[in-house]
Amino acid sequence: MLIFYHYPNCSTCKKAKKWLDTHNLPYQAIPIHEQPPTAQQLHDFWQRSGLPLKKFFNTSGLAYRERQLKTVLPTLSEHEQLELLASDGMLIKRPLLISETAVVVGFKEAEWEQFQH
Numbered sequence: 001m002l003i004f005y006h007y008p009n010c011s012t013c014k015k016a017k018k019w020l021d022t023h024n025l026p027y028q029a030i031p032i033h034e035q036p037p038t039a040q041q042l043h044d045f046w047q048r049s050g051l052p053l054k055k056f057f058n059t060s061g062l063a064y065r066e067r068q069l070k071t072v073l074p075t076l077s078e079h080e081q082l083e084l085l086a087s088d089g090m091l092i093k094r095p096l097l098i099s100e101t102a103v104v105v106g107f108k109e110a111e112w113e114q115f116q117h
Contacts, residue, residue, distance in 0.1 A: 002027035005037065005096035007089075016095045016107040032096070036089030039082040045096065046082070049103040053081055056093055056105060063090040 004020060004027040006013035020027050037045065046053055054073065058064055069091075073081060085091050097104040097115065104115050 003096075003098040004029045005032040005089075005092070005094060005098070006030070007032050007094050010094060012107050013095045016097070016112070019107070019109060019112060027097075032089040032092055032094050034089070036086055036092060037096075039079075039086040042082050042085050042092075045098060045103045048101075049105060051105060053078055056085060057081075058091055058093045061090055063088055067091075 002020070002025055004017070006017060006029060008014075008031060017029070042056065046056060049055075057069065057073070059070070064070075069084075076084065093105050095107055097112065099115070102115055104111055
């Protein structure tokens with residue numbers, strides 16, 4: 001079963017959920033704001049994704065801008081960045097789609113089509 005971290009008020013997350021439902025893919029929906037992944041889970045997701053850690057940050061979000069993370073992030077270790085992400089689900093780019101073998105950050109239909117196979 002897929003794990004789908006989302007923010008219910010996010011229009012992109014709503015599109016992603018609709019895509020999952022349309023493709024009849026079973027998933028467990030987890031509200032990222034209320035139940036953010038732990039730092040250890042995020043480390044695992046990051047390693048499996050093959051993406052730079054920065055891609056896991058919601059750089060357009062209010063929490064990111066308020067904390068001036070554009071300036072702060074380069075000064076933090078990877079461990080500190082993971083702890084920061086785990087401390088506030090609103091800092092995490094969403095949706096996150098997790099399977100046993102892959103992790104997709106954000107929703108781009110073409111990427112999700114590849115993910116399905």
